[in-house]
Amino acid sequence: MFSNFFELTILSAIQGISEFLPVSSSAHLILANDISNLGIGSIYLDTGMHLGSLLAVIFYFRNDLKKITKNKKLLYLMIFGSLPTIFLGAILYITGLINLLRSIEIIAWTTFIFAILLWVADKFKIEKKIESDLNIISILLIGLFQMLSLIPGVSRSGIVITAGRFLNFDRFESTKISFYLSIPAIAGASFLTLKDLGSSIADNNIIIILGICFSFIFSYLTIKYFLIYIKNFTLFAFIIYRVILSFILFYIIYI
Template identity: 40%
Template sequence: MLWYHIVFLALIQGLTEFLPISSSAHLILPAQLLDWPDQGLAFDVAVHVGTLMAIIWYFRSDLWKIICAWVGSVSGKGCSNDSQLAWWIVLATIPACIAGLVFDDFISTHLRSIEVIAYTTIGFGVLLWLADRFGHSNKTQRDFALNSVLAIGLAQALALIPGTSRSGITMTAARSLGFNRETSARFSFLLSIPLITAAGSLKLIELMSSAIVVDWSSLIMGVILSAISAYLCIYLFLKWLNTIGFFPFFIYRLVLGVILLLMVYA
């Protein structure tokens, strides 16, 4: 990989992992549209580590309280809002983990095309806008229940399809269930932590069992750039979300999807 490939892909991963526009699609497209070499497994692991570091650091205070409360609930010290949130995160993560184990090979073989990305980018972008535009906004974290958490978890499993966007589909589900924007985004971001950890761990195991030659300087650059860009993205997104809403992301997805379809059918 050339240096500007590394910079571009690391920044793209950091910026798109938590925005509702699909990081997987944006990492697939450069190789297909620009005839760049595939970034490879090692680089995928590196940029996932970078985004994981960013989300953990941003929510470090919240995570400490959630983990301590969860340990307390397991050891019989009683439940609290934070311990309940920990159990909700675990529960909502299960469907995506199961779907990944069952369908990963099929998705990698049949659904990583520009055409699929174009349709999912448009379709799930429309759903995001509709949920944000017409969904109620009176529910907060205290209103999470088993059915709503399972619905968000099942929606997250759809994000295995390139172009769907993990953050986008979970926010769509939460908004359609009546949760306000801040609660929807915060829960979506917290949900990303176990999922990115699991996906990164599987990639790391695969990497360690392969004979891939690792370019450590490229990987370190990828980790640093993806971490910085992801942290800034999380900060600005949460700061501006209530002001701008999801409409700009819907427009972006619509324009990108139409351009991709024109390229496919031209």
């Protein structure tokens, strides 16, 4: 039981910290399970921890979300931008194709390729704001980019920030768009798998519930301090991290 608790803490920390940083939480969870042979990893636990992240972002942005519900235009834009990922995610889950993407080789290449893409996008200097400049065309493009996040290693946060930067939104605004779009995206993924929890054994349910709680704590702290960071620094540190990680994975795979 203690070993499971320790492993759960590690996985929840990985999920909570990496979900909102441009580094791919799904990739890190897969790598943690494959490389370290953690015994409690499963797609249900992964989704449970994503649910913890979902609750954290809703709680952190509760005041902003109240304003969004009153701003019908912005509300519809956020919903519209989330639909492509939700639909494609449902198809991949129902067909089982989602499991074919959970390989270290895919993660290595997506981690590297989308690090370079983020580096290029982060050089854009023009500053747009969500309230005045976000429109149906820009949110559709961001939503299409976000579909790529279903591939482990791409990073949902990273690809949305990349799209936002390409569309000339500043880093802080791009990050906020990423947080807002995470709500329907994670909610959709959580619904698809957590609806099956009743068929799993009681011990697993307890682990998943603890995973939700731990992930909530780590996610909330990450959101708070990442927003402070992004106001003062570029994304270069995350780009370097991704490149180093991809080279390590290339070494493991090909050498």
